[in-house]
Amino acid sequence: MINNKQICIIGGGSSGLTSIKACLEEGLKPICFEKTDKLGGLWRYRDDDTDELASVMKSTIINSSKEMSAYSDFPPPKEFPNYIRLSRILVFLSTRSGSWIIHRVGPKGKPFDDKYLRRSWNVIWLHGPYKLMNYLTERHLNSRFDHAAYCLKPKHRIFEQHPMINDALPNRILSGTVTVKPNIKEFTENGVIFEGEDKEQKVDVVILATGYKIEFPFLDSKILSTQNNQVELYKYVIPPNLKHHSLAIIALTQPVGALLPIGEIQARWFALLMANKIHLPPLDQMIRDVEKKMDMMSKRYPKNPRYTIQVDWIPYMDEISSLIKAKPNLMFLFFTDIKLFWKCFWGPCLPYQYRLKGPHSWQGARRAILSQKDRILGALKTADKTRKQSYTAAEHA
Numbered sequence: 001m002i003n004n005k006q007i008c009i010i011g012g013g014s015s016g017l018t019s020i021k022a023c024l025e026e027g028l029k030p031i032c033f034e035k036t037d038k039l040g041g042l043w044r045y046r047d048d049d050t051d052e053l054a055s056v057m058k059s060t061i062i063n064s065s066k067e068m069s070a071y072s073d074f075p076p077p078k079e080f081p082n083y084i085r086l087s088r089i090l091v092f093l094s095t096r097s098g099s100w101i102i103h104r105v106g107p108k109g110k111p112f113d114d115k116y117l118r119r120s121w122n123v124i125w126l127h128g129p130y131k132l133m134n135y136l137t138e139r140h141l142n143s144r145f146d147h148a149a150y151c152l153k154p155k156h157r158i159f160e161q162h163p164m165i166n167d168a169l170p171n172r173i174l175s176g177t178v179t180v181k182p183n184i185k186e187f188t189e190n191g192v193i194f195e196g197e198d199k200e201q202k203v204d205v206v207i208l209a210t211g212y213k214i215e216f217p218f219l220d221s222k223i224l225s226t227q228n229n230q231v232e233l234y235k236y237v238i239p240p241n242l243k244h245h246s247l248a249i250i251a252l253t254q255p256v257g258a259l260l261p262i263g264e265i266q267a268r269w270f271a272l273l274m275a276n277k278i279h280l281p282p283l284d285q286m287i288r289d290v291e292k293k294m295d296m297m298s299k300r301y302p303k304n305p306r307y308t309i310q311v312d313w314i315p316y317m318d319e320i321s322s323l324i325k326a327k328p329n330l331m332f333l334f335f336t337d338i339k340l341f342w343k344c345f346w347g348p349c350l351p352y353q354y355r356l357k358g359p360h361s362w363q364g365a366r367r368a369i370l371s372q373k374d375r376i377l378g379a380l381k382t383a384d385k386t387r388k389q390s391y392t393a394a395e396h397a
């Protein structure tokens with residue numbers, strides 16, 4: 001039945017537009033009054049600053065997902081990102097192997113390394129069935145977001161490839177500000193062609209985040225040479241073949257964990273060597289150790305120049321610290337200081353553990369280990385007026 005009622009609709013934004021449609025469906029005559037020359041209202045970005053006209057920002061991303069925000073008879077196209085964005089800037093992430101993505105924010109909002117770099121986990125990891133360890137860890141990561149659905153799932157297992165630490169990426173992909181693409185097949189004059197595609201994709205800027213080349217151009221190749229990122233260093237620090245072992249390369253490792261404490265423990269070891277307080281083993285023993293590490297690397301990781309200096313954080317820190325007798329003695333702690341043992345075994349493997357004993361041990365190490373939680377949570381209590389300063393190394397000094 002035609003109803004000749006005229007309906008005045010003020011505003012041609014998302015509410016106005018849906019009101020027009022509802023009126024038309026009922027045979028009413030809607031008349032929409034829109035102040036500007038464009039439809040879309042608030043959701044239409046405008047560059048000009050007009051009084052009383054609100055507009056979203058260029059970077060705005062809608063905060064309800066596309067399917068849940070859809071008009072009831074108008075599903076959005078599948079090409080649209082799940083969180084619709086306004087920005088027209090497109091970023092392509094080209095990856096030939098994919099990657100496992102770890103978030104900085106771990107369970108209960110604590111840093112992820114606080115949760116996972118623990119001796120307790122390390123025991124499970126070292127002694128648990130390798131495939132099961134991979135499976136459970138991958139399942140945990142996929143519970144956050146499914147790497148296969150996001151085109152990021154690598155061919156390699158989680159413990160066989162260096163992961164990426166990134167909190168933003170899944171958000172970006174879901175919002176369409178980053179689009180995952182395979183490897184680049186070729187560069188063209190104005191863009192690139194990705195593998196599996198024929199069409200050129202125009203791009204303005206290409207960022208090659210393709211890693212490091214390990215080279216020492218300031219050293220004579222007789223002293224230290226590298227080939228395809230392979231570098232022969234005893235414990236990743238000392239060139240074994242030199243007549244005088246007076247050269248150390250500090251922190252040339254790739255751990256899943258912090259690099260600074262690794263550099264520190266290596267430097268402490270080398271300083272003791274230089275002070276003649278400890279000594280290196282014979283050359284053949286050093287060479288065997290280098291070869292053993294290379295062999296382990298080639299069995300575990302893809303054959304790729306990216307995997308030549310990979311170390312597991314706790315085992316490596318323990319290895320170097322035991323050379324200087326600074327590796328914590330957990331058995332001793334178990335019988336003499338159960339509280340500290342508990343923190344050292346079940347809590348994060350903090351660098352202070354390597355100052356509990358050995359040369360230049362630090363009296364404040366125990367307290368630093370026991371009070372670590374205060375410093376983690378203290379950093380978050382920025383709105384707590386009663387918060388007290390926690391114990392720090394500076395205070396100790």
Ligand SMILES: NC(=O)C1=CN([C@@H]2O[C@H](COP(=O)(O)OP(=O)(O)OC[C@H]3O[C@@H](n4cnc5c(N)ncnc54)[C@H](OP(=O)(O)O)[C@@H]3O)[C@@H](O)[C@H]2O)C=CC1
Nearest residue numbers: 095096097098162165183184209210211212254255304306
């Ligand atoms: N990125 C970061 O946030 C941080 C990095 N670091 C350290 O800095 C160093 C460098 O890191 P980063 O720059 O991320 O490099 P990485 O070596 O970690 O990663 C390089 C990436 O580029 C890819 N790649 C390399 N060559 C090519 C190629 N020819 N074609 C296509 N893809 C290629 C690799 O793929 P594939 O896996 O297939 O080889 C890999 O995904 C590392 O030691 C890292 O540990 C330290 C702190 C933070």
